[in-house]
Amino acid sequence: MSLERTLTVRVERISRETPEILAFELSHPWGRALPVYEAGAHIDVHMPGGFSRQYSLARWPGAPSNTPSNTPSNAPSYVIGVKREVASRGGSASMHERVREGDLIAISTPRNTFPLREEAAHHLLMAGGIGMTPLLAMAQALAARGASFTLCVFARSEAHLAFAGALRDPALAPHLRLHLDQGDASQRIDLQALLADRAPDTHLYVCGPGGFMKAVRDAAAKTDWPEDALHTEYFAAPTDANTTTGLPFTLKLAQRGITVPVAADQTAVDALHEVGIDIPVSCQQGLCGTCVVEGDGEGAEHRDFCLTGTERRSKVALCCSRAKGLELVLQL
Numbered sequence: 001m002s003l004e005r006t007l008t009v010r011v012e013r014i015s016r017e018t019p020e021i022l023a024f025e026l027s028h029p030w031g032r033a034l035p036v037y038e039a040g041a042h043i044d045v046h047m048p049g050g051f052s053r054q055y056s057l058a059r060w061p062g063a064p065s066n067t068p069s070n071t072p073s074n075a076p077s078y079v080i081g082v083k084r085e086v087a088s089r090g091g092s093a094s095m096h097e098r099v100r101e102g103d104l105i106a107i108s109t110p111r112n113t114f115p116l117r118e119e120a121a122h123h124l125l126m127a128g129g130i131g132m133t134p135l136l137a138m139a140q141a142l143a144a145r146g147a148s149f150t151l152c153v154f155a156r157s158e159a160h161l162a163f164a165g166a167l168r169d170p171a172l173a174p175h176l177r178l179h180l181d182q183g184d185a186s187q188r189i190d191l192q193a194l195l196a197d198r199a200p201d202t203h204l205y206v207c208g209p210g211g212f213m214k215a216v217r218d219a220a221a222k223t224d225w226p227e228d229a230l231h232t233e234y235f236a237a238p239t240d241a242n243t244t245t246g247l248p249f250t251l252k253l254a255q256r257g258i259t260v261p262v263a264a265d266q267t268a269v270d271a272l273h274e275v276g277i278d279i280p281v282s283c284q285q286g287l288c289g290t291c292v293v294e295g296d297g298e299g300a301e302h303r304d305f306c307l308t309g310t311e312r313r314s315k316v317a318l319c320c321s322r323a324k325g326l327e328l329v330l331q332l
């Protein structure tokens with residue numbers, strides 16, 4: 001169950017970005033501003049057919065196409081990109097086939113689990129396909145503040161390049177590296193060489209399809225990229241990930257002074273729900289961070305895809321992670 005605040009928005013404009021990707025611009029039904037958000041944020045979209053999916057916001061509120069400002073206080077509209085997945089379980093197909101301009105749809109307020117890190121001296125943004133959406137907003141925010149960054153965009157061809165118009169913004173051009181699988185071989189990016197040749201305190205942000213994420217993570221591992229400087233935004237848990245079952249264990253709730261058993265076929269969230277403690281959830285796959293609570297992270301078998309190495313010492317994503325041993329202590 002998600003405890004996010006829900007907004008009703010109008011689908012202001014639908015535009016085709018690539019053969020597979022549509023951009024949806026969402027605005028307030030009565031023309032008011034929408035809540036502001038940070039680059040990297042996403043919303044839950046509740047769509048026809050009862051589906052709910054998360055989509056990153058593809059434009060930073062201070063970007064030139066909005067009201068130019070380095071400290072925007074609201075957003076005139078939200079833009080999301082939706083790729084029609086061949087193996088769609090209904091979500092992307094619903095957006096592509098059933099949502100039309102002028103429709104009213106429900107969304108959550110923006111939430112950011114993929115923020116820019118203030119401590120970074122340089123930001124390396126790696127976008128694969130539709131994974132461009134959060135990273136485009138991040139690039140716009142970094143350009144506006146004059147930060148040091150590189151935006152690497154990987155796509156099959158020019159025709160498959162989403163938000164190409166935004167990428168042509170002169171503020172982004174000096175920072176952009178484009179890798180087209182079907183393009184000029186001399187412009188292709190050697191991932192391992194790129195990651196090996198890094199300036200001190202570079203933070204790496206990655207978003208894209210599963211194969212792309214794996215390729216970047218493998219290259220990062222081969223170049224000893226520091227775990228705390230690697231930030232990922234997954235669309236879905238990798239197909240071989242088990243986020244729901246495991247050995248039984250006990251949750252020890254330090255603040256309440258009680259214990260709660262978690263069965264082998266239960267998640268910690270389910271077990272807590274049974275005793276009347278509702279933890280907010282959204283993705284339920286370890287991706288979004290909604291269910292993260294403070295606890296003995298050292299004693300957890302972490303199965304999420306959203307916490308950094310440092311965060312995992314004191315936080316646990318309860319929709320998927322379990323105890324390493326028989327007991328997991330939480331600050332609940």
Ligand code: FES
Binds near residue numbers: 284286288292317318
């Ligand atoms: S609900 Fe998304 S990480 Fe747990």
